[in-house]
Amino acid sequence: MGEKTFLIDTHPVRGDSRLGRVWIFSDISDMRQREQALLALAWLDPLTGAFNRRFLLSRVEAYQSQAVTGEALLTVMIFDIDHFKRINDTYGHDQGDVVLRTLAVRVKQVIEACKDSILVRWGGEEFVLLFFATNEDHAQSVAEELCFVMRSQPIELGDQQFLTATISLGGTLFRPGEQVLSDSIPRADQALYKAKHGGRDRWVWT
Known part of the structure; x- marks a missing residue:
């Protein structure tokens, strides 16, 4: 999403998707940038x-x-x-x-x-x-x-x-x-x- 990278997790409410779902967005942009920096050093x-x-x-x-x-x-x-x-x-x-x-x-x-x-x-x-x-x-x-x-x-x-x-x-x-x-x-x-x-x-x- 733009310059941001998110890890998205979703699961049904109380195990029943008919009641709805919970979506959790975790901002992992910093972690991804560190990974890319490590790859640059390696490659x-x-x-x-x-x-x-x-x-x-x-x-x-x-x-x-x-x-x-x-x-x-x-x-x-x-x-x-x-x-x-x-x-x-x-x-x-x-x-x-x-x-x-x-x-x-x-x-x-x-x-x-x-x-x-x-x-x-x-x-x-x-x-x-x-x-x-x-x-x-x-x-x-x-x-x-x-x-x-x-x-x-x-x-x-x-x-x-x-x-x-x-x-x-x-x-x-x-x-x-x-x-x-x-x-x-x-x-x-x-x-x-x-x-x-x-x-x-x-x-x-x-």
Whole structure:
């Protein structure tokens, strides 16, 4: 009810509903907010607001089951920020954190329209992205857009400092009979490796 959450209990008067019913409304808004805060701590990366590995582990089987139906293609991407160590060394770790947060925000904006998308901070400057695409061209267009939005919009670091950061990305489609964690992500990671050695600021599909 609006911003409030109520627990509702009802029972008949003296055991006979023909005499009427008693309705008890208990405001549990504070308890629900605490639960949501605990879930955020359990599932979210505190720096970027992306999901963490624990969340992906809890959902990956559901994603695989949904992919088996064949109604949409489960897309698996892994990407990271090019020369991130150089950014940290040049501008400091606080500014490196700004770059990570900016990347997460921009990725979420790009994938907002993608079906059942989840962005996961995989570790350090590396992220994993899962979503359902209508076809392979759609999946690849998302990869292209992710690279474009990073390179085309300088990141404001403060004190009138701006930095242009790029990403390298490896992508693949989940294949029936395989596992996302042991098959799809490692295959996407191999594509990421090729993107890095191909000059960075690009995506490679496999």
